[in-house]
Amino acid sequence: MKGLRDCLETEVAVTMLPPEAEKKLKCWIRSRHLICSGNFFIFQTVDYAALDRFSTCVTTLGGTIISVDPIDKIWMGDHRQVVLYQAKASLHTPCHSLKQYWIKYGSFRTRFELQT
Numbered sequence: 001m002k003g004l005r006d007c008l009e010t011e012v013a014v015t016m017l018p019p020e021a022e023k024k025l026k027c028w029i030r031s032r033h034l035i036c037s038g039n040f041f042i043f044q045t046v047d048y049a050a051l052d053r054f055s056t057c058v059t060t061l062g063g064t065i066i067s068v069d070p071i072d073k074i075w076m077g078d079h080r081q082v083v084l085y086q087a088k089a090s091l092h093t094p095c096h097s098l099k100q101y102w103i104k105y106g107s108f109r110t111r112f113e114l115q116t
Helices: 002-010 018-030 048-060 098-105
Strands: 034-037 040-045 064-075 081-090
Touching (some): 018 034, 018 048, 048 064
Antiparallel strands (some): 034 040
């Protein structure tokens, strides 16, 4: 039984249902963390854990993460700099409505582009 127990402990994966994933992506669109550029979605954040959540959402909806890059350091207050990360994802599925949602509620610039 030791083999089965080890298997169960190591293969615990965080799964997300598609409605929850779409809800999170819509929230990031409204907060200007996520924009659409052609067929790609660009996500910018200073929280590295948010990149993991974004990756989970994209893969749940059938997309793929193309790249994750640290693009800049920005000032948070007078004495602290944080790394700004940018993830690029392809979410080219015909049945999703995220692009239409971005057209209605989104922006062409992320919230961090004004500071850089």
